[in-house]
Amino acid sequence: MRIDVVTIFPDYLRPLELALVGRAASRDLVDIQTHDLRAWTHDVHRTVDDSPYGGGPGMVMRPEPWDAALRDIVARDPSRRPRVVVPTPAGVPFTQSYAAELAEQDWLIFCCGRYEGIDGRVVDAWADDEISIGDYVLAGGEVATLVMVEAVTRLLPGVVGNAESIIDDSFAHGLLEGPVYTRPPVWEGRAVPEILRSGDHAAIARWRREEALRRTRRRRPELLDRIELSDADRAVVAS
Numbered sequence: 297m298r299i300d301v302v303t304i305f306p307d308y309l310r311p312l313e314l315a316l317v318g319r320a321a322s323r324d325l326v327d328i329q330t331h332d333l334r335a336w337t338h339d340v341h342r343t344v345d346d347s348p349y350g351g352g353p354g355m356v357m358r359p360e361p362w363d364a365a366l367r368d369i370v371a372r373d374p375s376r377r378p379r380v381v382v383p384t385p386a387g388v389p390f391t392q393s394y395a396a397e398l399a400e401q402d403w404l405i406f407c408c409g410r411y412e413g414i415d416g417r418v419v420d421a422w423a424d425d426e427i428s429i430g431d432y433v434l435a436g437g438e439v440a441t442l443v444m445v446e447a448v449t450r451l452l453p454g455v456v457g458n459a460e461s462i463i464d465d466s467f468a469h470g471l472l473e474g475p476v477y478t479r480p481p482v483w484e485g486r487a488v489p490e491i492l493r494s495g496d497h498a499a500i501a502r503w504r505r506e507e508a509l510r511r512t513r514r515r516r517p518e519l520l521d522r523i524e525l526s527d528a529d530r531a532v533v534a535s
């Protein structure tokens with residue numbers, strides 16, 4: 297997968313060079329290129345924003361630099377059509393299933409807006425997806441892009457060592473993941489649940505499902521309406 301990120305703060309995307317995503321890039325499982333939008337400006341001040349029509353606070357990102365940047369980047373591989381994503385608080389909620397959908401693409405371009413946003417005509421002309429990572433406002437799209445790139449990259453084949461850990465992810469089966477434990481068996485007087493040390497894998501799987509159901513009921517009950525529950529699941533949720 298190729299991922300291009302256009303931003304006026306390229307250094308904000310440096311964390312993608314680290315850890316899981318950085319390792320995936322060094323193994324050529326993903327190719328991530330970051331671009332400074334100001335490279336597509338031509339005035340001495342490298343201007344990327346202007347006052348909003350209709351008045352109001354703040355500035356809007358001008359259409360010309362964005363259009364020039366996207367035309368240039370897309371032209372680098374005429375045989376492929378990228379999926380263009382604009383992170384915005386006004387977007388469609390980003391979810392694990394949305395991450396899985398984006399992970400199926402072979403080319404993503406993330407457009408990081410700043411100020412009051414990108415001129416709507418550019419978004420109309422170019423954006424395939426306008427996505428929100430939650431009901432709050434950030435100073436720019438860069439942090440949301442870091443979130444989405446990590447969530448997508450970890451789903452790519454070969455990136456996560458044990459594919460099992462993806463399957464058991466929170467949300468992967470529609471439930472919140474329950475608690476996890478490691479040594480020591482007792483820490484500060486708190487023991488690891490006995491079942492996890494029993495070696496009874498069927499019972500352990502059942503316990504983990506029950507913990508996931510209980511946690512989901514407590515924290516995100518609305519998620520329970522979206523999944524198929526067995527009679528045993530219903531008994532746990534009702535208890």
Ligand SMILES: COC(=O)c1ccnc(N)c1
Pocket residue numbers: 383384385409410427428429430431432433434435436437440
């Ligand atoms: C400027 O972008 C944002 O503030 C943003 C982007 C994506 N999701 C959000 N919740 C906010």
